[in-house]
């Protein structure tokens with residue numbers, strides 16, 4: 402997406418050093434590069450910093466502001482991918498148990514781009530949703546309840562807050578012993594926000610006692626290091642890939658390309674649709690016997706990611722392998738890339754549309 406007269410210098414995200422960026426006009430990163438004074442003090446021509454991610458906890462925003470360097474993230478770029486990770490995990494889990502997600506009460510903590518879209522899709526399915534988002538509540542929006550109430554009432558809790566360590570609503574160790582103790586019997590706790598939002602040591606101690614609780618972790622405290630003892634207690638363990646759809650990655654890059662064009666007063670790039678390929682499997686004809694999880698798994702089966710990650714947990718170089726799993730992640734598309742054809746059952750058609758599939762009668 403970045404071409405023409407641009408001189409591109411690619412540096413591995415964890416290895417990037419001050420010398421690499423000293424002469425840069427633009428710095429484009431992902432979540433594993435700390436962007437702070439140590440990296441940028443020597444960079445005197447920098448016109449912009451961009452991160453092709455939703456999260457910004459790796460950017461020292463105060464420092465960037467003090468240097469008047471504009472910075473951009475890519476809000477919402479991979480939100481649908483994260484929502485689909487949650488749905489894939491939950492539909493599979495309850496099918497395995499002979500239960501249905503549709504009968505559960507789901508708590509969503511952090512109702513922004515990811516959490517908000519998750520609530521929309523669940524509510525469209527008829528699932529009861531409890532929402533917690535103190536910043537939005539304080540801004541005068543309605544429909545939110547306290548974190549304690551979510552933990553006490555929900556069958557499933559999905560964490561989608563940013564990692565914030567200061568201010569009025571810090572999320573660092575938002576979930577510790579006290580919150581975990583409130584979980585209902587048989588509850589499911591899913592974190593696809595940032596690892597340190599859950600106190601991982603407290604979670605391990607809790608899961609050792611409360612074997613009825615199911616934990617699903619895509620994000621870990623101290624990434625790329627993963628606590629193998631904790632992972633062994635977790636039902637689905639994945640290497641921070643919830644947002645890794647091809648669609649989401651291209652959207653993020655495209656948003657930064659647009660920001661760069663604005664900053665540099667250059668022409669805007671072509672529409673994103675010009676870059677997004679048609680999915681390898683883009684249509685399927687099914688009968689009314691098909692299950693929602695079977696269709697979801699055709700697009701994305703989270704168990705593949707779980708299996709790949711578990712193999713790395715026994716390796717001496719586990720952190721290197723965690724990064725490699727992410728770097729070499731296979732092409733994954735979003736639900737909307739699959740057209741489901743042939744269903745006569747109107748209710749099932751509506752459910753599939755509600756969770757994001759393209760559905761046609763014929």
Ligand SMILES: NC(=O)c1ccc[n+]([C@@H]2O[C@H](COP(=O)([O-])OP(=O)(O)OC[C@H]3O[C@@H](n4cnc5c(N)ncnc54)[C@H](O)[C@@H]3O)[C@@H](O)[C@H]2O)c1
Pocket residue numbers: 455456457476477479480483510511512513514515516517533534535536537561562563564565570571572575593594595619620641642643644645
């Ligand atoms: N696992 C992944 O692959 C992946 C992918 C995308 C995003 N993320 C993470 O998920 C986070 C959320 O993404 P998003 O796009 O929804 O961000 P967002 O900024 O759109 O939404 C975050 C929401 O959390 C709320 N919030 C902030 N502090 C809170 C607190 N202490 N308690 C409850 N709510 C709080 C905010 O008010 C906001 O509504 C990102 O910041 C990123 O760290 C992870």
Ligand SMILES: O=C(O)[C@H](O)[C@H](O)COP(=O)(O)O
Pocket residue numbers: 430431432433453454455456457479641642643644645
């Ligand atoms: O914040 C985000 O958007 C996500 O956590 C994102 O998936 C992180 O991916 P990375 O930048 O590490 O490739």
